[in-house]
Amino acid sequence: MALYDVTRDELQGILAQLEQALYNHQQWHAALIRTLVCNLPGDRHDLNPEAHQECRFGQWYYGKVPEKLRNHAGFIAMGEEHRRMHQLAATLLMEARAGKTVATFDFDNFANALDRLRLEIAALERELEDSLYNHDSLTGAITRFGILPTLREQQELIKRETQLCCIAMMDLDNFKAVNDLHGHLVGDQVLAATVHYVIEHLRPYDKVFRYGGEEFLLFLQHTELALGYDMLERLREGLAAMSVDIDGQTEVRITASFGLALLDSEAPVETSIDRADKAMYAAKSAGRNCVRIWEAGM
Numbered sequence: 001m002a003l004y005d006v007t008r009d010e011l012q013g014i015l016a017q018l019e020q021a022l023y024n025h026q027q028w029h030a031a032l033i034r035t036l037v038c039n040l041p042g043d044r045h046d047l048n049p050e051a052h053q054e055c056r057f058g059q060w061y062y063g064k065v066p067e068k069l070r071n072h073a074g075f076i077a078m079g080e081e082h083r084r085m086h087q088l089a090a091t092l093l094m095e096a097r098a099g100k101t102v103a104t105f106d107f108d109n110f111a112n113a114l115d116r117l118r119l120e121i122a123a124l125e126r127e128l129e130d131s132l133y134n135h136d137s138l139t140g141a142i143t144r145f146g147i148l149p150t151l152r153e154q155q156e157l158i159k160r161e162t163q164l165c166c167i168a169m170m171d172l173d174n175f176k177a178v179n180d181l182h183g184h185l186v187g188d189q190v191l192a193a194t195v196h197y198v199i200e201h202l203r204p205y206d207k208v209f210r211y212g213g214e215e216f217l218l219f220l221q222h223t224e225l226a227l228g229y230d231m232l233e234r235l236r237e238g239l240a241a242m243s244v245d246i247d248g249q250t251e252v253r254i255t256a257s258f259g260l261a262l263l264d265s266e267a268p269v270e271t272s273i274d275r276a277d278k279a280m281y282a283a284k285s286a287g288r289n290c291v292r293i294w295e296a297g298m
């Protein structure tokens with residue numbers, strides 16, 4: 001699931017569905033424990049091989065879930081843990097139905113699977129909430145409020161692990177002209193498409209922040225300057241070759257200028273951001289649609 005490609009309304013809807021599914025799961029678990037403790041017949045569906053699809057949580061999971069969520073790694077992992085938990089629950093029920101004392105080993109396996117399922121649910125819920133509240137609704141980039149905490153945390157890691165990291169400033173070239181010529185709605189489409197391309201072509205652990213307007217900060221972890229330059233060059237070339245289709249009638253092309261600097265472990269993170277910003281303006285001065293690395297002379 002590309003969380004940046006999900007609207008706020010979709011995220012809110014998914015969170016509401018997940019909350020209801022979790023409630024249904026908790027009700028199922030309470031009924032299961034009551035069955036085991038009170039030696040009741042229990043629900044025959046829980047003994048079926050497809051029990052994980054027949055419970056109310058499973059009906060939601062395998063039912064009308066948005067496709068964007070269905071392909072998400074966390075959602076897939078949650079389904080695997082849910083299936084495994086039901087298999088172990090069936091073992092407990094069969095032992096109880098046969099008049100046997102439930103084996104400690106089997107119950108512990110079930111309890112561990114239950115804990116893993118709930119951890120997967122909580123992790124997915126937190127990721128959805130993070131996307132809803134901490135990401136720019138238009139582009140999917142992280143809001144600028146996350147920049148300083150993220151960089152300061154990474155700066156501490158750099159001091160201990162001597163791992164180099166890069167900061168890049170990206171600014172869309174002549175973006176005002178796009179708005180003036182085509183209107184702000186088209187400008188928004190171009191902006192969103194551009195950032196989506198960048199996010200898709202960076203590594204999963206790199207981060208893109210919306211710094212302001214059409215300017216974005218890229219945080220490239222475990223990256224020295226030469227690699228960072230090559231990564232930005234590939235992004236720059238890809239963006240220059242990309243066209244944004246507007247209603248099947250108009251194609252808009254845009255380029256970007258990039259400034260690159262190392263995250264300095266010995267200086268305030270604001271200094272490193274300022275260096276990347278100055279390098280980006282050097283790229284603008286050099287004719288735009290290029291990458292420049294910060295130098296002391298800037």
